[in-house]
Amino acid sequence: MTDTSTTVLITGANKGLGLETSRRLAALGWTVWMAARDTRAATEAADKLRADQPDADLRTVELDVTSEASVASAYDVVAAAGTGLDVLINNAGIIGSFTSTLETTAADFASTYDVNVLGPVRVTRAFLPLLSASARPRLVMVSSGLGSIALNNDPSRDEFGVPGIVYQSSKAALNMIANQYAKALPEVRVSSVDPGYTATDLNGHAGRQTVTEGTDAIVTAASADHVPGAHFDRYGVIPR
């Protein structure tokens, strides 16, 4: 069924999982704000989607999650457009450098945390006024299985053998941030998701899943029934 009454904003929407999420939610009839730090990349990505979905309501907005000013001006653009905002998907993320645990310095954390941890907080705080005005608001944090302490300690899981501490701990922090937002915002359906290992630029396209498989959990978080505050992958609830 087509739903033209829902508006979503997706950060990092110009490629990878953000682009595929844009495509899938636009196909539901939603108004999709494709946010990207490079406006030309966002426009080109939206044009690519329009080639297959000429009626899609795709809008683009410049948004660098590391810049308070950029986030604030993106908010002004969306607020002025009058579309409202029902769903916010904090998808933008970087892998950072995978130095070995013992060689990693404190400085090695800074840029990855700025995007993966501080970025979602900047964007969420800025867009909360619009989100709170929605009758059915949702907030989605795109995390990773690598952020789960439980999964990292399970020898049967891929996460167990992945070295490094920067990306993993950034997503662990994001998991806790999602958990605490869920408690602080009972009126917003908050969730965090693990897309699973998916072929995108983030991993040099080494991931085993297609971007469609990789966006199943994100689309569920954005549009389907799930317990508020949940953390899940495409197969179901998983431990944070």
Ligand SMILES: NC(=O)c1ccc[n+]([C@@H]2O[C@H](COP(=O)([O-])OP(=O)(O)OC[C@H]3O[C@@H](n4cnc5c(N)ncnc54)[C@H](OP(=O)(O)O)[C@@H]3O)[C@@H](O)[C@H]2O)c1
């Ligand atoms: N792929 C996987 O296997 C996998 C698994 C688990 C979790 N994830 C998570 O899924 C999310 C999407 O990743 P992906 O695989 O789709 O990677 P991707 O193809 O590399 O896309 C990452 C997106 O984030 C954007 N981004 C990076 N820094 C930004 C900034 N400062 N401001 C705004 N946007 C920024 C990128 O924009 P530019 O093009 O401008 O760089 C790009 O649009 C990430 O949070 C990632 O951690 C991915």
